[in-house]
Amino acid sequence: MIETAQYALMTETPVVVALVQRLGPSTGGATQGAQGDIWLAEFSTSGGYTLPVFSPSNAAESFELAVHAFNWSERLRTPVLLLSDKEVGMTSEVVDDEALQIPGLVNRKMASDKAPYVPYAAQEPENVPAFAAVGGEIKATVTGSAHDFQGRLRKNSPQVINVLQRLQRKIEAHAEEMARVRPDLDPDAHTLLISYGVTARAARQAVGMLRSEGVRVSFLQIQSLFPIPRKWLDWAVAGVETVFVAEENMTGQYRAALTPHLSGKQIYGINRIGSLISPSDIVRAVQGVTA
Amino acid sequence: MTPEALYLSPTAKLPYCRGCGHSLVVRQLSSALEHLGLPPRSIVLTTDIGCVGLADSLFPYLHTVHTTHGRSTAFATGMALADSLLETQGLKPIVMIGDGGAMIGLLHLVHAAQMNVDITVLVHNNFMFGMTGGQHSALSPLNWVTATTPDGNWTPPLDLLSLLRTAHASFLARRLATSQELASTIADAINFPGFSMVEIVELCTAYGTRWNKVNGTSLSEIILRQGYALGEVETEMERPTFRELYRHEMESVRPKRTKPAIPRINAPAKLADEVRLVLAGTAGERVQSAAALLCRAALAAGLHSTQKNDNPCTQGSGFSVSEICLSPKPIEYTGIESPDVVLVVSEDGWKELEANGTVAACREETRLVLDSQIEATPPRGCVVRLPLRREANPQRAALSAIAAWLEKNLLLPAEAWQAVLALEPAERRAESVAALEIGRRLAS
Numbered sequence: 242m243i244e245t246a247q248y249a250l251m252t253e254t255p256v257v258v259a260l261v262q263r264l265g266p267s268t269g270g271a272t273q274g275a276q277g278d279i280w281l282a283e284f285s286t287s288g289g290y291t292l293p294v295f296s297p298s299n300a301a302e303s304f305e306l307a308v309h310a311f312n313w314s315e316r317l318r319t320p321v322l323l324l325s326d327k328e329v330g331m332t333s334e335v336v337d338d339e340a341l342q343i344p345g346l347v348n349r350k351m352a353s354d355k356a357p358y359v360p361y362a363a364q365e366p367e368n369v370p371a372f373a374a375v376g377g378e379i380k381a382t383v384t385g386s387a388h389d390f391q392g393r394l395r396k397n398s399p400q401v402i403n404v405l406q407r408l409q410r411k412i413e414a415h416a417e418e419m420a421r422v423r424p425d426l427d428p429d430a431h432t433l434l435i436s437y438g439v440t441a442r443a444a445r446q447a448v449g450m451l452r453s454e455g456v457r458v459s460f461l462q463i464q465s466l467f468p469i470p471r472k473w474l475d476w477a478v479a480g481v482e483t484v485f486v487a488e489e490n491m492t493g494q495y496r497a498a499l500t501p502h503l504s505g506k507q508i509y510g511i512n513r514i515g516s517l518i519s520p521s522d523i524v525r526a527v528q529g530v531t532a
Numbered sequence: 533m534t535p536e537a538l539y540l541s542p543t544a545k546l547p548y549c550r551g552c553g554h555s556l557v558v559r560q561l562s563s564a565l566e567h568l569g570l571p572p573r574s575i576v577l578t579t580d581i582g583c584v585g586l587a588d589s590l591f592p593y594l595h596t597v598h599t600t601h602g603r604s605t606a607f608a609t610g611m612a613l614a615d616s617l618l619e620t621q622g623l624k625p626i627v628m629i630g631d632g633g634a635m636i637g638l639l640h641l642v643h644a645a646q647m648n649v650d651i652t653v654l655v656h657n658n659f660m661f662g663m664t665g666g667q668h669s670a671l672s673p674l675n676w677v678t679a680t681t682p683d684g685n686w687t688p689p690l691d692l693l694s695l696l697r698t699a700h701a702s703f704l705a706r707r708l709a710t711s712q713e714l715a716s717t718i719a720d721a722i723n724f725p726g727f728s729m730v731e732i733v734e735l736c737t738a739y740g741t742r743w744n745k746v747n748g749t750s751l752s753e754i755i756l757r758q759g760y761a762l763g764e765v766e767t768e769m770e771r772p773t774f775r776e777l778y779r780h781e782m783e784s785v786r787p788k789r790t791k792p793a794i795p796r797i798n799a800p801a802k803l804a805d806e807v808r809l810v811l812a813g814t815a816g817e818r819v820q821s822a823a824a825l826l827c828r829a830a831l832a833a834g835l836h837s838t839q840k841n842d843n844p845c846t847q848g849s850g851f852s853v854s855e856i857c858l859s860p861k862p863i864e865y866t867g868i869e870s871p872d873v874v875l876v877v878s879e880d881g882w883k884e885l886e887a888n889g890t891v892a893a894c895r896e897e898t899r900l901v902l903d904s905q906i907e908a909t910p911p912r913g914c915v916v917r918l919p920l921r922r923e924a925n926p927q928r929a930a931l932s933a934i935a936a937w938l939e940k941n942l943l944l945p946a947e948a949w950q951a952v953l954a955l956e957p958a959e960r961r962a963e964s965v966a967a968l969e970i971g972r973r974l975a976s
Binding site: 244245248271272328331332333334335375376377378380381382383384385386392393394439442443445446516517519520521 | 588589615824838840842
């Protein structure tokens with residue numbers, strides 16, 4: 242996956258990769274879920290480019306986020322990851338298809354033969370060049386090697402650096418627009434629980450249990466893991482002193498990615514491997530700190 | 533524009549080392565394209581990693597795709613498939629790959645030959661990885677000196693033609709890069725409908741000629757010493773191409789029947805709070821199918837449901853477990869911390885529930901329905917033992933267990949079962965009806 246995902250990044254080929262996580266490392270555990278591929282998914286490129294990552298927590302979100310993933314891959318001509326896991330991917334559940342929030346479809350901008358075509362040049366640094374299909378009337382030049390605006394292999398060319406920087410800037414420039422979260426905030430809470438994917442379901446249930454016991458707690462389910470939805474995060478942590486991040490991995494991979502954006506907060510991980518994190522696990526962890 | 537100007541630029545400065553066979557191949561490819569007179573936009577030159585990958589910029593009017601190492605054949609196959617599926621009819625992928633790349637992506641070559649996709653692969657065989665420093669490849673001849681076989685190669689080289697012959701390749705040829713017939717062989721390969729491969733034998737003048745004693749006749753001697761034929765073209769005209777096969781198959785494909793929607797009935801389920809249930813048995817005995825039928829019936833009665841299945845990776849042996857949650861409200865957490873109901877229809881299932889902690893997680897109020905053959909006694913819970921396997925048979929036991937549990941709860945109205953059973957194929961429906969009736973009878 243890594244070599245070809247990077248090829249898609251470099252060639253600006255729209256592609257969606259559905260990564261259904263299971264217990265690792267290596268062949269890992271068959272039919273055992275996990276959320277242990279966060280770093281693998283996001284930090285797999287040479288050069289540290291941002292790959293947009295969407296993480297659904299149920300069947301309905303899998304459908305909706307898949308459409309978003311395709312739309313962004315088309316619009317920005319970039320690989321996008323749909324990061325699911327065994328529990329989300331293999332659990333059958335009732336979906337109300339009339340309640341699905343399906344966005345309109347976005348297609349890539351196609352090259353026109355009315356002007357000379359430059360395959361890897363964009364007018365603005367955050368823009369995306371038009372697409373010329375192999376087999377069409379406009380010559381397509383596709384290469385995964387460092388290239389100039391024309392797609393020629395070059396060293397020491399400012400155009401090469403321009404192209405490489407644009408691959409990142411086009412993602413960053415649309416980060417806020419790409420952000421997708423499901424917040425359930427209590428304006429008077431000093432505790433925020435963050436989760437994603439299948440663990441967000443246990444977290445949402447745990448929030449209900451905590452509130453029924455009088456605990457003030459806010460909840461933020463993050464669906465667009467990367468780029469990190471900074472504005473939503475800043476909004477959710479306003480007035481908060483303690484942040485919990487619940488995820489089914491050993492070391493708190495997403496917590497580590499969020500930590501630089503949570504300065505001044507007490508940050509705790511709720512982690513487990515080998516089985517689902519339960520609502521009771523989360524309740525105990527939160528009560529253990531806040532009681 | 534003159535025909536030759538459409539292909540290799542007349543002013544092109546070839547980037548290869550002096551004496552390198554790649555220069556000859558590029559010129560002969562251009563001659564072949566000129567001879568065929570194919571529109572440049574109907575060709576996609578698909579280049580691999582290595583010195584062969586520098587050919588892209590030499591052909592300014594062709595579509596060019598410079599790929600990852602060894603994968604150029606896979607990219608070309610994908611483009612040929614897309615061309616067949618989209619019926620754009622006319623895109624011709626030509627792959628330029630070295631012997632190193634051909635080995636990295638050997639299965640892509642085999643697969644393309646098997647599928648008979650309309651692509652032409654030019655394998656530049658100079659017996660080594662050139663660009664990376666002259667390392668040994670699987671096509672290096674015996675005793676060939678490379679960076680990684682400094683005392684000469686010990687392992688016999690792979691005969692690419694023989695290998696692809698076994699993969700049913702339709703067009704195979706081997707030529708020296710210096711051959712006068714190379715351009716016409718390449719033209720024949722490109723013109724051939726279906727998969728074609730030309731192995732072009734040449735020398736790497738950066739490393740091959742530096743480390744090995746070779747002269748003007750060495751190349752053909754090396755090839756003949758390996759027992760390979762040179763210059764012969766093998767073709768199989770009878771095989772349909774992928775494009776032809778695809779069209780033929782599509783003519784006989786019927787549109788997929790969509791699964792009928794599960795109807796909502798007017799008699800809602802009598803469920804005030806959620807129920808978390810574990811159904812366990814033996815793989816292959818329709819445990820998970822029975823669970824799915826329960827979930828569908830619950831849906832018909834207006835409930836939400838989730839179903840998580842587990843079984844050993846062998847699929848058809850050992851245990852089979854379904855964890856089900858039924859609820860009048862949308863379900864968040866899909867796991868089971870402590871089950872409300874446990875239905876076990878075989879020893880395999882019971883042992884798994886002991887191993888995964890389900891038995892230990894039972895409460896006093898947990899209701900358990902166990903097959904009579906299960907001897908173990910749960911530490912907690914309200915246990916009912918029924919001869920499910922004996923009375924219903926092992927294939928029906930899981931559904932009978934569900935019916936036995938429901939008989940005491942009346943949670944789902946009969947109409948819900950009728951609604952989902954009506955959607956089953958007739959033979960399956962009869963089995964399910966029998967299983968449900970046996971379960972109800974045993975419980976009552």
